[in-house]
Amino acid sequence: MAFVLSLLMALVLVSYGPGGSLGCYLSQKDVLVGRENLRLLGQMSRLSPQSCLQDRKDFGLPQEMVEGDQLQEDQAISVVHETLQQSFNVFHTEPSSAAWNNTLLKQLCTGLQQQLEDLEACLAPVTGKGDSALGGMGPILTVKKYFQGILVYLQEKENSDCAWEIIRVEMMRALTSSISLLERLGKMDGDLTSS
Numbered sequence: 001m002a003f004v005l006s007l008l009m010a011l012v013l014v015s016y017g018p019g020g021s022l023g024c025y026l027s028q029k030d031v032l033v034g035r036e037n038l039r040l041l042g043q044m045s046r047l048s049p050q051s052c053l054q055d056r057k058d059f060g061l062p063q064e065m066v067e068g069d070q071l072q073e074d075q076a077i078s079v080v081h082e083t084l085q086q087s088f089n090v091f092h093t094e095p096s097s098a099a100w101n102n103t104l105l106k107q108l109c110t111g112l113q114q115q116l117e118d119l120e121a122c123l124a125p126v127t128g129k130g131d132s133a134l135g136g137m138g139p140i141l142t143v144k145k146y147f148q149g150i151l152v153y154l155q156e157k158e159n160s161d162c163a164w165e166i167i168r169v170e171m172m173r174a175l176t177s178s179i180s181l182l183e184r185l186g187k188m189d190g191d192l193t194s195s
C-alpha cells in the first residue's frame, strides 16, 4: 500500500510538469483515476452476468470512442470529456442510487468528476464541444446518441436490477475506451513516456 501511495504521489508530481502541445496537464494521473473508476465499477457488481442474459443489448459503442484515430486531438479530448460527463449523468440519478451500493457509487461519481475537472483545462475554447462545421454527425453527437440509447433502455426496463447490471458492464466498456483514448493522447503529448 505504501508503495502504491508513493508511486501515486510520484505520478501526481510528474503530472504537474510542463504540459505539451495541448497546453494543459493531461497526464498519467487522469489515466489512474480512470482505472480506479473501472475498479469501482467492477466492485459494484451484484448479479451474475449469467442471470441477465435475456436483457443483453447491443448499444453500438461508437467507433469514435473506441479508436479515435480519425479524430483530431481536441476532438478526441472532447469525446472523452463527453463520455465521462454522460457516464456521470447515468450514475448520478435516483434510480442508480437505488440500484447500487451508495458508498461505491459516490466514490465512482467523485472519480468521474475529478477526471472531468482535469479534462476541462484541455477542452479547446473555440470548437468547444469538438463538433466542427464539417457537416454530418459530429463525434460528440454520436456519443450523445449512444448515451441516449442507454437512458431509453433503462427506462424501458424500468430500472430493473438486470438492466442496471447490463449498463454497468456497458459503462465499463465505454470507460475502458476513454482510458485508451487518454493514453494515446498522453503518448502523442510525450507526457506518459517522459515519466
Ligand SMILES: *[C@@H]1O[C@H](CO)[C@@H](O)[C@H](O)[C@H]1NC(C)=O
Pocket (backbone or CB within 6 Å): 101, 102, 103, 104
Ligand atoms: C458497500 O460497499 C462497501 C465497500 O465494499 C462495503 O464496506 C459496504 O458494506 C457495502 N454496503 C452495503 C450496504 O452493501
